[in-house]
Amino acid sequence: MQENASKSTLKRLPFYLDVLKKKKKNGEEYVSSSQIAKELNLNDVQVRKDLATASKLGGKPKVGYEINELISDINTYLGCNRIDKAVLVGVGSLGKALLGYKGFLEYGLEIVAAFDNYPSVIGDEIKGIKVFSMDKLALSIKENNIKIGIITVPASAAQKICDQLVDAGCKAIWNFAPTKLNVPLDVVIQNENMASSLAILSRHLNNKK
Amino acid sequence: MQENASKSTLKRLPFYLDVLKKKKKNGEEYVSSSQIAKELNLNDVQVRKDLATASKLGGKPKVGYEINELISDINTYLGCNRIDKAVLVGVGSLGKALLGYKGFLEYGLEIVAAFDNYPSVIGDEIKGIKVFSMDKLALSIKENNIKIGIITVPASAAQKICDQLVDAGCKAIWNFAPTKLNVPLDVVIQNENMASSLAILSRHLNNKK
Numbered sequence: 401m402q403e404n405a406s407k408s409t410l411k412r413l414p415f416y417l418d419v420l421k422k423k424k425k426n427g428e429e430y431v432s433s434s435q436i437a438k439e440l441n442l443n444d445v446q447v448r449k450d451l452a453t454a455s456k457l458g459g460k461p462k463v464g465y466e467i468n469e470l471i472s473d474i475n476t477y478l479g480c481n482r483i484d485k486a487v488l489v490g491v492g493s494l495g496k497a498l499l500g501y502k503g504f505l506e507y508g509l510e511i512v513a514a515f516d517n518y519p520s521v522i523g524d525e526i527k528g529i530k531v532f533s534m535d536k537l538a539l540s541i542k543e544n545n546i547k548i549g550i551i552t553v554p555a556s557a558a559q560k561i562c563d564q565l566v567d568a569g570c571k572a573i574w575n576f577a578p579t580k581l582n583v584p585l586d587v588v589i590q591n592e593n594m595a596s597s598l599a600i601l602s603r604h605l606n607n608k609k
Numbered sequence: 610m611q612e613n614a615s616k617s618t619l620k621r622l623p624f625y626l627d628v629l630k631k632k633k634k635n636g637e638e639y640v641s642s643s644q645i646a647k648e649l650n651l652n653d654v655q656v657r658k659d660l661a662t663a664s665k666l667g668g669k670p671k672v673g674y675e676i677n678e679l680i681s682d683i684n685t686y687l688g689c690n691r692i693d694k695a696v697l698v699g700v701g702s703l704g705k706a707l708l709g710y711k712g713f714l715e716y717g718l719e720i721v722a723a724f725d726n727y728p729s730v731i732g733d734e735i736k737g738i739k740v741f742s743m744d745k746l747a748l749s750i751k752e753n754n755i756k757i758g759i760i761t762v763p764a765s766a767a768q769k770i771c772d773q774l775v776d777a778g779c780k781a782i783w784n785f786a787p788t789k790l791n792v793p794l795d796v797v798i799q800n801e802n803m804a805s806s807l808a809i810l811s812r813h814l815n816n817k818k
Contacts, residue, residue, distance in 0.1 A: 590810050
Protein backbone atom coordinates (compact mmCIF):
# COMPACT_ATOMS: atom_id res chain seq x y z
CA MET A 401 0.00 0.00 0.00
CA GLN A 402 1.01 3.57 -0.73
CA GLU A 403 -0.24 4.82 2.56
CA ASN A 404 2.14 6.62 4.84
CA ALA A 405 -0.20 6.41 7.82
CA SER A 406 -1.06 3.21 9.64
CA LYS A 407 -4.60 1.83 9.54
CA SER A 408 -4.89 2.48 13.28
CA THR A 409 -4.00 6.15 12.82
CA LEU A 410 -6.57 6.44 10.01
CA LYS A 411 -9.18 4.81 12.23
CA ARG A 412 -8.52 7.26 15.04
CA LEU A 413 -8.58 10.44 12.95
CA PRO A 414 -12.41 10.53 12.63
CA PHE A 415 -12.60 10.37 16.45
CA TYR A 416 -10.30 13.42 16.70
CA LEU A 417 -12.53 15.21 14.20
CA ASP A 418 -15.52 14.40 16.37
CA VAL A 419 -13.89 15.86 19.51
CA LEU A 420 -12.67 18.94 17.60
CA LYS A 421 -16.12 19.63 16.13
CA LYS A 422 -17.74 19.29 19.55
CA LYS A 423 -15.25 21.79 21.02
CA LYS A 424 -15.77 24.18 18.11
CA LYS A 425 -19.52 24.01 18.69
CA ASN A 426 -18.88 24.95 22.34
CA GLY A 427 -17.08 28.08 21.15
CA GLU A 428 -13.57 26.85 21.98
CA GLU A 429 -10.68 27.96 19.74
CA TYR A 430 -7.73 25.95 20.99
CA VAL A 431 -7.23 22.42 22.26
CA SER A 432 -4.22 20.58 23.64
CA SER A 433 -3.25 17.05 22.66
CA SER A 434 -3.69 15.98 26.28
CA GLN A 435 -7.27 17.26 26.32
CA ILE A 436 -8.04 15.21 23.19
CA ALA A 437 -6.22 12.21 24.69
CA LYS A 438 -8.27 12.45 27.89
CA GLU A 439 -11.62 12.59 26.06
CA LEU A 440 -10.81 9.50 24.02
CA ASN A 441 -8.93 7.47 26.64
CA LEU A 442 -5.80 7.58 24.51
CA ASN A 443 -2.17 8.25 25.17
CA ASP A 444 -0.98 11.87 24.76
CA VAL A 445 2.06 10.88 22.68
CA GLN A 446 -0.14 8.78 20.38
CA VAL A 447 -2.46 11.73 19.78
CA ARG A 448 0.42 14.08 18.90
CA LYS A 449 1.88 11.46 16.54
CA ASP A 450 -1.47 10.90 14.83
CA LEU A 451 -2.11 14.62 14.43
CA ALA A 452 1.37 15.14 12.96
CA THR A 453 0.47 12.60 10.26
CA ALA A 454 -2.53 14.62 9.12
CA SER A 455 -1.43 18.19 9.81
CA LYS A 456 1.74 20.29 9.77
CA LEU A 457 0.18 22.43 12.45
CA GLY A 458 2.13 22.17 15.70
CA GLY A 459 0.52 22.48 19.09
CA LYS A 460 1.63 25.84 20.54
CA PRO A 461 2.97 25.72 24.09
CA LYS A 462 0.27 26.47 26.66
CA VAL A 463 -2.54 27.10 24.13
CA GLY A 464 -2.37 23.98 21.96
CA TYR A 465 -3.74 23.47 18.45
CA GLU A 466 -5.99 25.89 16.60
CA ILE A 467 -9.22 23.92 16.33
CA ASN A 468 -10.46 25.39 13.02
CA GLU A 469 -7.22 24.77 11.16
CA LEU A 470 -6.83 21.29 12.61
CA ILE A 471 -10.36 20.33 11.49
CA SER A 472 -9.61 21.60 8.01
CA ASP A 473 -6.25 19.76 7.83
CA ILE A 474 -7.71 16.43 8.96
CA ASN A 475 -10.66 16.81 6.57
CA THR A 476 -8.27 17.44 3.69
CA TYR A 477 -6.02 14.57 4.71
CA LEU A 478 -8.90 12.11 4.92
CA GLY A 479 -10.48 13.39 1.73
CA CYS A 480 -13.68 14.37 3.56
CA ASN A 481 -13.97 17.53 1.48
CA ARG A 482 -14.22 15.38 -1.60
CA ILE A 483 -17.15 13.14 -2.55
CA ASP A 484 -16.12 9.63 -3.65
CA LYS A 485 -18.59 7.82 -5.87
CA ALA A 486 -19.38 4.19 -5.19
CA VAL A 487 -21.49 1.35 -6.56
CA LEU A 488 -23.23 -1.24 -4.40
CA VAL A 489 -23.68 -4.87 -5.43
CA GLY A 490 -26.35 -7.01 -3.75
CA VAL A 491 -29.76 -5.42 -3.15
CA GLY A 492 -30.94 -7.75 -0.39
CA SER A 493 -31.95 -6.67 3.08
CA LEU A 494 -28.55 -5.24 4.03
CA GLY A 495 -27.98 -3.64 0.62
CA LYS A 496 -31.35 -1.90 0.83
CA ALA A 497 -30.55 -0.71 4.34
CA LEU A 498 -27.27 0.86 3.16
CA LEU A 499 -28.93 2.41 0.09
CA GLY A 500 -31.45 4.00 2.44
CA TYR A 501 -28.80 5.40 4.76
CA LYS A 502 -28.19 9.06 3.98
CA GLY A 503 -25.31 9.50 6.44
CA PHE A 504 -22.63 8.30 4.02
CA LEU A 505 -22.67 11.64 2.18
CA GLU A 506 -21.48 13.36 5.35
CA TYR A 507 -18.45 11.07 5.29
CA GLY A 508 -17.80 11.85 1.62
CA LEU A 509 -19.34 8.78 0.01
CA GLU A 510 -22.09 8.82 -2.60
CA ILE A 511 -23.62 5.57 -3.84
CA VAL A 512 -24.54 6.31 -7.46
CA ALA A 513 -25.89 2.95 -8.62
CA ALA A 514 -26.81 -0.51 -7.33
CA PHE A 515 -26.60 -3.89 -9.05
CA ASP A 516 -28.24 -7.26 -8.57
CA ASN A 517 -29.07 -10.45 -10.45
CA TYR A 518 -32.67 -10.77 -9.29
CA PRO A 519 -35.22 -9.66 -11.91
CA SER A 520 -37.60 -8.64 -9.12
CA VAL A 521 -35.36 -5.76 -7.95
CA ILE A 522 -33.79 -4.71 -11.27
CA GLY A 523 -35.27 -1.40 -12.37
CA ASP A 524 -36.30 -0.48 -8.81
CA GLU A 525 -35.27 2.82 -7.31
CA ILE A 526 -34.29 2.91 -3.64
CA LYS A 527 -34.11 6.42 -2.19
CA GLY A 528 -33.25 7.73 -5.63
CA ILE A 529 -30.62 5.09 -6.43
CA LYS A 530 -31.47 2.87 -9.39
CA VAL A 531 -30.89 -0.90 -9.42
CA PHE A 532 -29.33 -2.30 -12.62
CA SER A 533 -28.67 -5.85 -13.78
CA MET A 534 -25.19 -7.26 -13.18
CA ASP A 535 -24.26 -7.20 -16.87
CA LYS A 536 -24.23 -3.39 -16.68
CA LEU A 537 -21.71 -3.34 -13.79
CA ALA A 538 -18.35 -3.18 -15.57
CA LEU A 539 -19.38 -0.53 -18.08
CA SER A 540 -20.99 1.63 -15.40
CA ILE A 541 -17.82 1.55 -13.27
CA LYS A 542 -15.61 2.42 -16.22
CA GLU A 543 -17.82 5.15 -17.68
CA ASN A 544 -18.33 6.89 -14.34
CA ASN A 545 -14.74 6.34 -13.20
CA ILE A 546 -15.93 4.73 -9.98
CA LYS A 547 -13.24 3.61 -7.54
CA ILE A 548 -15.25 2.22 -4.61
CA GLY A 549 -17.30 -0.98 -4.67
CA ILE A 550 -19.59 -1.97 -1.80
CA ILE A 551 -20.31 -5.69 -1.47
CA THR A 552 -23.56 -6.78 0.21
CA VAL A 553 -24.07 -10.17 -1.44
CA PRO A 554 -24.05 -13.50 0.46
CA ALA A 555 -20.63 -14.80 1.49
CA SER A 556 -20.62 -17.52 -1.16
CA ALA A 557 -20.90 -14.99 -4.01
CA ALA A 558 -18.65 -12.30 -2.56
CA GLN A 559 -15.27 -13.25 -4.09
CA LYS A 560 -16.71 -13.42 -7.61
CA ILE A 561 -18.31 -9.98 -7.23
CA CYS A 562 -15.10 -8.61 -5.72
CA ASP A 563 -13.11 -9.82 -8.75
CA GLN A 564 -15.60 -8.18 -11.11
CA LEU A 565 -15.36 -4.87 -9.25
CA VAL A 566 -11.56 -4.94 -9.27
CA ASP A 567 -11.39 -5.97 -12.94
CA ALA A 568 -13.63 -3.03 -13.83
CA GLY A 569 -11.33 -0.58 -12.04
CA CYS A 570 -12.34 -0.32 -8.37
CA LYS A 571 -9.38 0.43 -6.09
CA ALA A 572 -11.26 0.24 -2.79
CA ILE A 573 -13.66 -2.48 -1.66
CA TRP A 574 -16.03 -2.14 1.27
CA ASN A 575 -17.02 -5.68 2.14
CA PHE A 576 -20.11 -6.41 4.22
CA ALA A 577 -20.20 -10.12 3.35
CA PRO A 578 -19.05 -12.32 6.24
CA THR A 579 -16.11 -13.82 4.40
CA LYS A 580 -12.48 -13.06 3.66
CA LEU A 581 -11.76 -11.69 0.17
CA ASN A 582 -8.57 -11.69 -1.86
CA VAL A 583 -7.63 -8.49 -3.69
CA PRO A 584 -4.51 -7.35 -5.59
CA LEU A 585 -1.93 -5.38 -3.61
CA ASP A 586 -2.96 -1.99 -5.02
CA VAL A 587 -6.57 -2.43 -3.89
CA VAL A 588 -7.56 -1.65 -0.32
CA ILE A 589 -10.23 -3.71 1.38
CA GLN A 590 -12.22 -2.80 4.45
CA ASN A 591 -14.31 -5.49 6.11
CA GLU A 592 -17.44 -4.63 8.02
CA ASN A 593 -18.25 -7.84 9.73
CA MET A 594 -21.46 -7.67 11.72
CA ALA A 595 -21.31 -11.41 12.42
CA SER A 596 -17.92 -10.93 14.11
CA SER A 597 -19.23 -8.04 16.18
CA LEU A 598 -22.25 -10.02 17.25
CA ALA A 599 -20.04 -12.98 18.14
CA ILE A 600 -18.12 -10.78 20.58
CA LEU A 601 -21.27 -9.36 22.18
CA SER A 602 -23.08 -12.69 22.38
CA ARG A 603 -20.09 -14.59 23.78
CA HIS A 604 -19.71 -11.97 26.51
CA LEU A 605 -23.36 -12.47 27.51
CA ASN A 606 -22.95 -16.25 27.33
CA ASN A 607 -20.07 -16.11 29.79
CA LYS A 608 -22.19 -14.23 32.28
CA LYS A 609 -24.81 -16.96 32.58
CA MET B 610 -13.78 -9.19 31.11
CA GLN B 611 -14.77 -12.74 31.87
CA GLU B 612 -13.90 -13.96 28.44
CA ASN B 613 -11.41 -16.73 28.04
CA ALA B 614 -11.01 -16.17 24.30
CA SER B 615 -9.33 -13.15 22.76
CA LYS B 616 -11.37 -10.70 20.71
CA SER B 617 -9.37 -11.69 17.62
CA THR B 618 -10.29 -15.35 18.09
CA LEU B 619 -13.96 -14.42 18.50
CA LYS B 620 -13.76 -12.30 15.35
CA ARG B 621 -12.30 -15.19 13.34
CA LEU B 622 -14.78 -17.87 14.49
CA PRO B 623 -17.64 -16.64 12.23
CA PHE B 624 -15.24 -16.93 9.27
CA TYR B 625 -14.53 -20.55 10.17
CA LEU B 626 -18.27 -21.16 10.40
CA ASP B 627 -18.64 -19.69 6.93
CA VAL B 628 -15.99 -22.01 5.45
CA LEU B 629 -17.41 -25.04 7.29
CA LYS B 630 -20.96 -24.36 6.08
CA LYS B 631 -19.74 -23.96 2.50
CA LYS B 632 -17.94 -27.30 2.68
CA LYS B 633 -20.97 -28.98 4.24
CA LYS B 634 -23.11 -27.65 1.40
CA ASN B 635 -20.63 -29.23 -1.03
CA GLY B 636 -21.21 -32.58 0.64
CA GLU B 637 -17.84 -32.71 2.43
CA GLU B 638 -17.68 -34.40 5.83
CA TYR B 639 -14.18 -33.67 7.07
CA VAL B 640 -11.84 -30.71 6.88
CA SER B 641 -8.28 -30.18 8.04
CA SER B 642 -7.06 -27.08 9.83
CA SER B 643 -4.66 -26.42 6.96
CA GLN B 644 -7.53 -26.42 4.45
CA ILE B 645 -9.37 -23.83 6.55
CA ALA B 646 -6.16 -21.84 6.99
CA LYS B 647 -5.58 -21.80 3.24
CA GLU B 648 -9.08 -20.58 2.41
CA LEU B 649 -8.82 -17.69 4.86
CA ASN B 650 -5.16 -16.76 4.36
CA LEU B 651 -4.44 -17.63 7.95
CA ASN B 652 -1.76 -19.55 9.74
CA ASP B 653 -2.41 -23.26 10.36
CA VAL B 654 -1.32 -23.08 14.02
CA GLN B 655 -3.62 -20.10 14.58
CA VAL B 656 -6.59 -22.00 13.17
CA ARG B 657 -5.96 -25.02 15.39
CA LYS B 658 -5.62 -22.76 18.44
CA ASP B 659 -8.84 -20.90 17.64
CA LEU B 660 -10.78 -24.12 17.05
CA ALA B 661 -9.52 -25.55 20.34
CA THR B 662 -11.04 -22.55 22.11
CA ALA B 663 -14.49 -23.28 20.77
CA SER B 664 -14.48 -27.06 20.52
CA LYS B 665 -13.04 -30.06 22.34
CA LEU B 666 -13.09 -31.89 19.03
CA GLY B 667 -9.58 -32.73 17.91
CA GLY B 668 -8.60 -32.94 14.27
CA LYS B 669 -8.05 -36.64 13.50
CA PRO B 670 -4.78 -37.47 11.72
CA LYS B 671 -5.22 -37.59 7.94
CA VAL B 672 -9.00 -36.91 7.93
CA GLY B 673 -9.23 -33.76 10.06
CA TYR B 674 -12.26 -32.36 11.86
CA GLU B 675 -15.81 -33.63 11.51
CA ILE B 676 -17.54 -30.70 9.86
CA ASN B 677 -21.01 -31.20 11.36
CA GLU B 678 -19.79 -31.45 14.93
CA LEU B 679 -17.41 -28.54 14.52
CA ILE B 680 -20.24 -26.32 13.20
CA SER B 681 -22.40 -27.31 16.15
CA ASP B 682 -19.60 -26.67 18.69
CA ILE B 683 -18.76 -23.22 17.30
CA ASN B 684 -22.45 -22.29 17.15
CA THR B 685 -22.88 -23.30 20.77
CA TYR B 686 -19.72 -21.51 21.83
CA LEU B 687 -20.75 -18.28 20.10
CA GLY B 688 -24.32 -18.54 21.32
CA CYS B 689 -25.65 -18.62 17.75
CA ASN B 690 -28.24 -21.23 18.72
CA ARG B 691 -29.68 -18.73 21.18
CA ILE B 692 -31.54 -15.57 20.27
CA ASP B 693 -30.38 -12.50 22.20
CA LYS B 694 -32.92 -9.71 22.50
CA ALA B 695 -31.81 -6.13 21.94
CA VAL B 696 -33.20 -2.61 21.96
CA LEU B 697 -32.15 0.11 19.53
CA VAL B 698 -31.90 3.78 20.47
CA GLY B 699 -31.96 6.46 17.75
CA VAL B 700 -34.44 6.01 14.91
CA GLY B 701 -32.71 8.24 12.35
CA SER B 702 -31.52 7.12 8.95
CA LEU B 703 -29.03 4.53 10.26
CA GLY B 704 -31.37 3.28 12.98
CA LYS B 705 -34.14 2.75 10.43
CA ALA B 706 -31.71 0.92 8.16
CA LEU B 707 -30.74 -1.47 10.96
CA LEU B 708 -34.37 -2.00 12.01
CA GLY B 709 -35.12 -2.93 8.41
CA TYR B 710 -32.25 -5.42 8.20
CA LYS B 711 -33.55 -8.94 8.72
CA GLY B 712 -30.12 -10.60 8.67
CA PHE B 713 -29.47 -10.07 12.39
CA LEU B 714 -31.77 -12.94 13.33
CA GLU B 715 -29.47 -15.34 11.50
CA TYR B 716 -26.68 -14.20 13.80
CA GLY B 717 -28.86 -14.68 16.87
CA LEU B 718 -29.94 -11.09 17.46
CA GLU B 719 -33.53 -9.90 17.65
CA ILE B 720 -34.30 -6.20 18.00
CA VAL B 721 -37.51 -6.13 20.03
CA ALA B 722 -38.09 -2.40 20.45
CA ALA B 723 -36.74 0.99 19.34
CA PHE B 724 -36.57 4.29 21.19
CA ASP B 725 -36.30 7.92 20.19
CA ASN B 726 -37.01 11.42 21.46
CA TYR B 727 -38.65 12.77 18.31
CA PRO B 728 -42.45 12.89 18.52
CA SER B 729 -42.62 12.38 14.75
CA VAL B 730 -41.29 8.80 14.95
CA ILE B 731 -42.72 7.72 18.32
CA GLY B 732 -45.53 5.24 17.78
CA ASP B 733 -44.25 4.29 14.31
CA GLU B 734 -43.66 0.69 13.44
CA ILE B 735 -40.65 -0.22 11.29
CA LYS B 736 -40.75 -3.72 9.88
CA GLY B 737 -42.80 -4.79 12.85
CA ILE B 738 -40.64 -3.10 15.48
CA LYS B 739 -42.40 -0.37 17.44
CA VAL B 740 -40.77 2.97 18.32
CA PHE B 741 -41.30 4.17 21.90
CA SER B 742 -40.42 7.42 23.66
CA MET B 743 -37.18 7.52 25.64
CA ASP B 744 -38.94 7.61 29.02
CA LYS B 745 -40.06 4.02 28.41
CA LEU B 746 -36.47 2.78 27.84
CA ALA B 747 -35.37 1.73 31.34
CA LEU B 748 -38.59 -0.09 32.23
CA SER B 749 -38.67 -1.91 28.90
CA ILE B 750 -35.09 -3.17 29.35
CA LYS B 751 -35.79 -4.34 32.90
CA GLU B 752 -39.14 -5.96 32.22
CA ASN B 753 -37.90 -7.86 29.16
CA ASN B 754 -34.52 -8.67 30.70
CA ILE B 755 -32.71 -7.19 27.71
CA LYS B 756 -28.92 -7.33 27.75
CA ILE B 757 -27.94 -5.73 24.42
CA GLY B 758 -28.33 -2.05 23.55
CA ILE B 759 -27.72 -0.74 20.02
CA ILE B 760 -26.78 2.94 19.78
CA THR B 761 -27.57 4.81 16.56
CA VAL B 762 -27.86 8.36 17.90
CA PRO B 763 -25.52 11.23 16.89
CA ALA B 764 -22.07 11.17 18.49
CA SER B 765 -22.87 14.06 20.83
CA ALA B 766 -25.75 12.15 22.49
CA ALA B 767 -24.16 8.71 22.52
CA GLN B 768 -22.50 8.67 25.96
CA LYS B 769 -25.71 9.77 27.70
CA ILE B 770 -27.69 7.03 25.95
CA CYS B 771 -24.98 4.48 26.71
CA ASP B 772 -25.17 5.36 30.44
CA GLN B 773 -28.96 4.94 30.41
CA LEU B 774 -28.68 1.52 28.73
CA VAL B 775 -26.05 0.33 31.22
CA ASP B 776 -27.97 1.71 34.22
CA ALA B 777 -31.06 -0.18 33.07
CA GLY B 778 -29.12 -3.46 32.90
CA CYS B 779 -27.53 -3.84 29.45
CA LYS B 780 -24.28 -5.82 29.54
CA ALA B 781 -23.37 -5.45 25.86
CA ILE B 782 -23.40 -2.24 23.82
CA TRP B 783 -23.25 -2.16 20.03
CA ASN B 784 -22.20 1.38 19.18
CA PHE B 785 -22.73 2.81 15.70
CA ALA B 786 -22.13 6.43 16.78
CA PRO B 787 -18.74 7.74 15.62
CA THR B 788 -17.41 8.40 19.10
CA LYS B 789 -15.65 6.58 21.91
CA LEU B 790 -17.85 5.53 24.82
CA ASN B 791 -16.98 4.72 28.42
CA VAL B 792 -18.58 1.66 30.01
CA PRO B 793 -18.03 -0.21 33.31
CA LEU B 794 -15.64 -3.17 33.26
CA ASP B 795 -18.38 -5.81 33.20
CA VAL B 796 -19.97 -4.34 30.07
CA VAL B 797 -18.60 -5.20 26.64
CA ILE B 798 -18.67 -2.61 23.90
CA GLN B 799 -18.36 -3.21 20.18
CA ASN B 800 -17.83 -0.21 17.94
CA GLU B 801 -19.03 -0.23 14.36
CA ASN B 802 -17.41 2.84 12.96
CA MET B 803 -18.37 3.49 9.38
CA ALA B 804 -16.57 6.86 9.43
CA SER B 805 -13.31 5.07 10.28
CA SER B 806 -13.82 2.54 7.52
CA LEU B 807 -14.54 5.25 5.01
CA ALA B 808 -11.47 7.17 6.15
CA ILE B 809 -9.29 4.18 5.29
CA LEU B 810 -10.89 3.68 1.87
CA SER B 811 -10.90 7.36 0.97
CA ARG B 812 -7.31 7.97 2.08
CA HIS B 813 -6.15 5.05 -0.06
CA LEU B 814 -7.83 6.59 -3.11
CA ASN B 815 -6.41 10.00 -2.23
CA ASN B 816 -2.89 8.61 -2.24
CA LYS B 817 -3.34 7.24 -5.72
CA LYS B 818 -4.02 10.63 -7.32
